[in-house]
Amino acid sequence: xxxxxxxxxxxxxxxxxxxILDALNRHGMNVPTLCHLKGLMPSGACRMCVVEVEGRxxxxxxxxxxxxxxxxxxxxxxxxxxxxxxxVELLLSNHPDDCLYCERNGSCELQKLAEDxxxxxxxISGNKNNYKLDVxxxxxVRDPAKCILCGRCVRVCEExxxxxxxxxxxxxxxxxxxxxxxxxxxxxxxxNCGQCIMVCPTGALKEKPHIDExxxxxxxxTKTVVIQYAPSITISLAEEFGFKPGQNIGGIxxxxxxxxxxNFVFDTSFSADLTIMEEAxxxxxxxxxxxxxxxxxxxxxxxxxxxxxxxxxxxxxxxxCKSPQQMMxxxxxxxxxxxxxxxxADIYSVSVMPCTAKKFEQQREEMTQNGISDVDxxxxxxxxxxxxxxxxxxxxxxxxxxxDSPLGxxxxxxxxxxxxxxxxxAAIRSAHYFITGKELIKFQVNAVRGLAGRKEAxxxxxxxxxxxxxxxxxxxxxxxxxEVRNGRKDIHFIEVMACPGGCINGGGxxxxxxxxxxxxxxxxxxxxxxxxxIKVSHKNPYIIELYxxxxxxxxxxxxxxxxxxxxxxxxxx
Amino acid sequence: xxxxxxxxxxxxxxxxxxxxxPILQSVQESLGFLxxxxxxxxxxxxxxxxSKIFGVATFYNQFRFTQPGKYHVxxxxxxxxxxxxxxxxxxxxxxxxxxxPGMTTKDKIFSLEVVACIGACGLAPVISINGExxxxxxxxxxxxIFETYRNREV
Ligand code: SF4
Ligand code: SF4
Ligand code: FES
Numbered sequence: 001x002x003x004x005x006x007x008x009x010x011x012x013x014x015x016x017x018x019x020i021l022d023a024l025n026r027h028g029m030n031v032p033t034l035c036h037l038k039g040l041m042p043s044g045a046c047r048m049c050v051v052e053v054e055g056r057x058x059x060x061x062x063x064x065x066x067x068x069x070x071x072x073x074x075x076x077x078x079x080x081x082x083x084x085x086x087x088v089e090l091l092l093s094n095h096p097d098d099c100l101y102c103e104r105n106g107s108c109e110l111q112k113l114a115e116d117x118x119x120x121x122x123x124i125s126g127n128k129n130n131y132k133l134d135v136x137x138x139x140x141v142r143d144p145a146k147c148i149l150c151g152r153c154v155r156v157c158e159e160x161x162x163x164x165x166x167x168x169x170x171x172x173x174x175x176x177x178x179x180x181x182x183x184x185x186x187x188x189x190x191x192n193c194g195q196c197i198m199v200c201p202t203g204a205l206k207e208k209p210h211i212d213e214x215x216x217x218x219x220x221x222t223k224t225v226v227i228q229y230a231p232s233i234t235i236s237l238a239e240e241f242g243f244k245p246g247q248n249i250g251g252i253x254x255x256x257x258x259x260x261x262x263n264f265v266f267d268t269s270f271s272a273d274l275t276i277m278e279e280a281x282x283x284x285x286x287x288x289x290x291x292x293x294x295x296x297x298x299x300x301x302x303x304x305x306x307x308x309x310x311x312x313x314x315x316x317x318x319x320x321c322k323s324p325q326q327m328m329x330x331x332x333x334x335x336x337x338x339x340x341x342x343x344x345a346d347i348y349s350v351s352v353m354p355c356t357a358k359k360f361e362q363q364r365e366e367m368t369q370n371g372i373s374d375v376d377x378x379x380x381x382x383x384x385x386x387x388x389x390x391x392x393x394x395x396x397x398x399x400x401x402x403x404d405s406p407l408g409x410x411x412x413x414x415x416x417x418x419x420x421x422x423x424x425x426a427a428i429r430s431a432h433y434f435i436t437g438k439e440l441i442k443f444q445v446n447a448v449r450g451l452a453g454r455k456e457a458x459x460x461x462x463x464x465x466x467x468x469x470x471x472x473x474x475x476x477x478x479x480x481x482x483e484v485r486n487g488r489k490d491i492h493f494i495e496v497m498a499c500p501g502g503c504i505n506g507g508g509x510x511x512x513x514x515x516x517x518x519x520x521x522x523x524x525x526x527x528x529x530x531x532x533x534i535k536v537s538h539k540n541p542y543i544i545e546l547y548x549x550x551x552x553x554x555x556x557x558x559x560x561x562x563x564x565x566x567x568x569x570x571x572x573x
Numbered sequence: 574x575x576x577x578x579x580x581x582x583x584x585x586x587x588x589x590x591x592x593x594x595p596i597l598q599s600v601q602e603s604l605g606f607l608x609x610x611x612x613x614x615x616x617x618x619x620x621x622x623x624s625k626i627f628g629v630a631t632f633y634n635q636f637r638f639t640q641p642g643k644y645h646v647x648x649x650x651x652x653x654x655x656x657x658x659x660x661x662x663x664x665x666x667x668x669x670x671x672x673x674p675g676m677t678t679k680d681k682i683f684s685l686e687v688v689a690c691i692g693a694c695g696l697a698p699v700i701s702i703n704g705e706x707x708x709x710x711x712x713x714x715x716x717x718i719f720e721t722y723r724n725r726e727v
Contacts, residue, residue, distance in 0.1 A: 158622075163622075164622035164624050164625055165622075165624060166624060167622075167624040167625055167627065167628035168628050168632075169627060169628050169631045170631045170632070171631070171632045171633075179624055180609075180612065180622075180623040180624040180626070180627040181609050181612070181623075181627060181638065188624070189622070189623075189624070573609075573612075573613045573616060573622075573623035573624075
């Protein structure tokens with residue numbers, strides 16, 4: 001049964017169980033929020049979303065208050081507006097005034113609130129916040145001085161990622177967000193997923209920048225500077241330049257990267273195909289030889305570090321495959337270097353990732369050959385946009401180009417790695433072929449598609465029932481691992497991504513990513529898969545060539561050396 | 574041999590998160606402070622992230638995270654002491670010892686703590702060092718008080 005409420009003297013319907021905010025939003029009415037995070041329990045901490053409810057003495061926080069039949073609500077009375085404005089003025093009173101130098105200048109929610117609430121003079125001034133920057137992490141920079149204590153990062157880290165690396169520390173006016181014992185993020189449990197950056201309203205959290213180093217290397221004539229980009233980048237980058245969400249601007253991006261000065265432009269979807277060759281072979285090998293099952297994917301470095309910290313006992317279940325970024329890096333500095341006659345030490349290898357954890361992964365000591373890193377620097381989608389602007393490239397005017405051959409050619413199976421369920425689907429397609437020698441009749445595995453945090457399916461291959469599960473958000477992974485530990489035997493293969501929905505929602509994606517843009521990005525990836533001719537990794541002609549000319553066979557000696565890795569237990573807190 | 578913390582934890586079979594504060598209190602009583610190691614042990618015991626425990630513990634003034642010095646200095650910040658200038662006294666002591674409340678001097682001789690009211694208002698402003706009260710402290714008397722203790726060390 002629907003409820004009737006009266007909002008600003010108009011009668012509106014609401015649904016039982018709605019908060020006031022839900023009901024307002026459904027009718028296209030906005031009230032500002034700050035601590036509120038869609039899908040998580042309301043915390044009611046910031047009081048930005050207050051409204052006036054008839055019969056109630058105090059203003060009510062609309063994000064946490066359930067609607068009741070007959071409620072009379074004022075969303076923009078003088079009292080309400082004044083109250084919201086005062087909150088913003090208080091938040092500004094101790095905020096460092098360096099918007100012009102701030103990463104989030106233009107995308108800051110505090111700036112927007114000040115603008116929307118017409119804060120145009122400084123009525124309240126306090127001592128400016130003064131905290132040390134935390135630059136200890138390979139992936140994330142924290143600037144607690146800019147923190148307005150909304151608590152969103154703390155809740156995402158705990159409720160979505162199950163990590164709780166950061167917490168409110170201290171009390172009263174001395175409260176701030178920090179790790180346990182005020183140690184740097186690098187020695188905390190942080191898995192570098194960057195989901196905290198995605199929810200932070202201000203410049204208090206950002207990625208560790210790699211742009212400057214790349215600029216220097218681009219200017220160095222002794223270096224061959226190459227770049228690879230992850231599957232989702234060709235789509236999510238579009239939003240940074242005002243194209244509509246979901247638009248694939250891969251061709252334009254290839255051209256832009258060449259204008260910037262990258263000598264070779266490669267597509268990480270190629271090495272995603274390579275990952276599938278190795279990983280699907282590994283799965284088949286484990287299933288047919290009684291190896292450790294369920295096998296779990298290892299392409300998400302957030303998940304890998306999480307497993308190393310919290311799930312030691314399942315480390316043998318992790319696929320030994322390096323991630324596509326690292327496989328590409330290893331192939332560039334071996335196969336490609338050899339073919340082009342370049343000394344690997346003279347190659348500077350950059351990747352563009354939707355991910356902050358890739359910056360950590362790139363620095364792992366396992367990810368080197370003879371002391372040379374597989375990958376030298378990692379840009380997030382946001383940083384790539386900055387680099388393109390820095391070099392004055394007009395994305396509306398340049399004509400699309402192709403990536404470089406052979407490491408720029410992919411199947412669409414490699415492309416769908418960008419969304420939760422994609423790795424699974426690509427692996428099933430090839431595993432089916434490896435076991436039966438035949439292609440699937442229907443390539444789509446709909447049960448593992450979509451943005452749900454947990455998806456499961458049963459796939460029949462040669463009369464063998466294979467159980468698969470796909471989770472995103474490490475809290476969901478934790479729950480599933482517990483089930484496996486408690487004896488679930490019907491799952492043979494698990495895909496885990498730290499970011500909810502997969503890489504399209506990675507911690508390096510454009511600020512302001514929301515459900516709508518996620519759906520558009522996902523749709524676009526699956527459309528590419530729909531239209532492309534080569535839908536399976538093992539049919540990528542350049543992958544076949546790579547094995548013929550260089551690697552030999554999947555899981556062979558060279559693969560083992562270049563494309564596989566191992567994991568270490570980590571004792572952190 | 575069981576560590577002190579393990580012995581404490583043993584007294585809390587099937588403990589849940591609601592036992593956190595009593596456990597931390599016992600640990601502090603036994604160790605004199607909450608060491609990192611002890612917090613990690615408690616965290617594993619209660620299956621609660623260490624950051625959460627640190628967050629909770631820093632919320633309360635009663636917990637300290639550094640080993641107390643040989644002489645533990647408590648500065649009273651109760652009303653009577655406040656009226657008679659305990660703020661300045663605290664400031665002077667901080668300057669003299671070069672530590673903030675909750676910290677221990679580098680030589681591990683003094684640690685500093687601020688308490689709400691020691692219950693010796695007649696002596697205000699008052700400080701206590703290892704339980705010995707020093708009455709009507711002034712900025713001038715601070716140095717000589719601390720020197721007496723330091724001299725015992727050489
Ligand atoms: S990067 Fe991820 S794990 Fe690290 S603090 Fe942020 S949300 Fe938590
Ligand atoms: S760091 Fe950002 S998200 Fe976290 S509490 Fe501060 S302002 Fe909020
Ligand atoms: S958004 Fe409702 S209290 Fe913060």
